[in-house]
Amino acid sequence: MKQAKLLTDIEFKRLTATVNSLRYPTRNHTIVALSFYGGLRAIEIANLRVKDVVDMNGEVKDIAFLSAQQTKGNEGCTLYVNTKLRKQLVKYISKYPSLLKNRERKLIFSAKGNGFTAQTIVNLFQRLYKLSAIEGASSHSGRRQMISSLADKSVNIRVIQQLARHKSPTVTMRYVDTNPSKLRNAIELV
Numbered sequence: 001m002k003q004a005k006l007l008t009d010i011e012f013k014r015l016t017a018t019v020n021s022l023r024y025p026t027r028n029h030t031i032v033a034l035s036f037y038g039g040l041r042a043i044e045i046a047n048l049r050v051k052d053v054v055d056m057n058g059e060v061k062d063i064a065f066l067s068a069q070q071t072k073g074n075e076g077c078t079l080y081v082n083t084k085l086r087k088q089l090v091k092y093i094s095k096y097p098s099l100l101k102n103r104e105r106k107l108i109f110s111a112k113g114n115g116f117t118a119q120t121i122v123n124l125f126q127r128l129y130k131l132s133a134i135e136g137a138s139s140h141s142g143r144r145q146m147i148s149s150l151a152d153k154s155v156n157i158r159v160i161q162q163l164a165r166h167k168s169p170t171v172t173m174r175y176v177d178t179n180p181s182k183l184r185n186a187i188e189l190v
Contacts, residue, residue, distance in 0.1 A: 004144045005136035006177050014132040022131075024111070026095040031108060031116075031124065033088035035142025038079055039164055041072055042121035042139040051103035053081070053089055058100050060089045077165040147175040152182070 007015065019028045034040045034048070047070035055061055064079040071077050081089070093099060099107070106115025116124070125139040143164070150160045161172040 002136075003174070004138045004140035005134070006145050006148055007134065007137060007141060011132065011134045011137075015128060015134065018128055018132040022128075026092055027108065028124065028128070030088050030092040031121065032128075032142065033085050035125075035139065036145055037082055037085040037088070037142075039143045039146040040079065041118075041143060042125070043118040044071055044079075045108060046106070046116045046118045046121050047071075048107040049103070050099050050105055050107050052079075053107060054093060054100065054103070058093065060086050060093065062086075071165070073167075080163065144175045144177075147172060148177040151176040 015032065016029075019025050019032060022028065031045055034045045040048075044066060047066070048064075049070075052064045052066060052070075053061055060081060062081055064081060066077050066079060096109070099105065099109070108116045108121075110116050110120065122139045125137070125141075129135075129137040129141075147160055147164050150163065151157070157169050157172060161169045164172050164175065166172045
């Protein structure tokens with residue numbers, strides 16, 4: 001199975017510029033942030049509800065709990081909201097305050113008024129990457145990027161496994177990128 005491409009800094013800037021050039025940039029930046037900074041899968045992004053990430057006072061939560069019905073594998077999980085993701089979620093809620101009127105509704109709205117499905121999230125990522133001239137990337141690229149980035153920062157694999165919501169560290173290790181530059185840097189540590 002081919003792995004989702006990791007984006008270079010230049011490619012991520014192109015992706016950002018593409019999102020800014022299209023309709024609903026705040027919504028689409030939020031989808032990208034949920035993938036790259038939260039490590040969420042398309043199905044999890046599509047199934048997020050307003051109440052999952054926003055408390056009763058309209059504040060973005062530090063921790064979101066997803067039920068078994070919202071995730072892959074029918075097992076509930078915890079999403080830790082970091083500073084970058086929080087900033088984007090605050091921007092999104094501020095831009096679309098009507099979302100707070102119905103906390104049961106899907107967090108990510110579609111132009112048709114209902115929420116995105118997992119497939120429409122996948123399709124949106126395909127479109128964004130195509131418009132950004134980024135080949136090999138998919139809706140899973142952000143998740144893989146988050147996991148590889150944590151590994152590059154020497155975060156313990158068990159911690160990464162928990163954040164990735166994997167049952168086995170073996171699965172997590174498949175997400176971690178290696179390349180000649182990383183191998184060269186690692187050997188210089190000896």
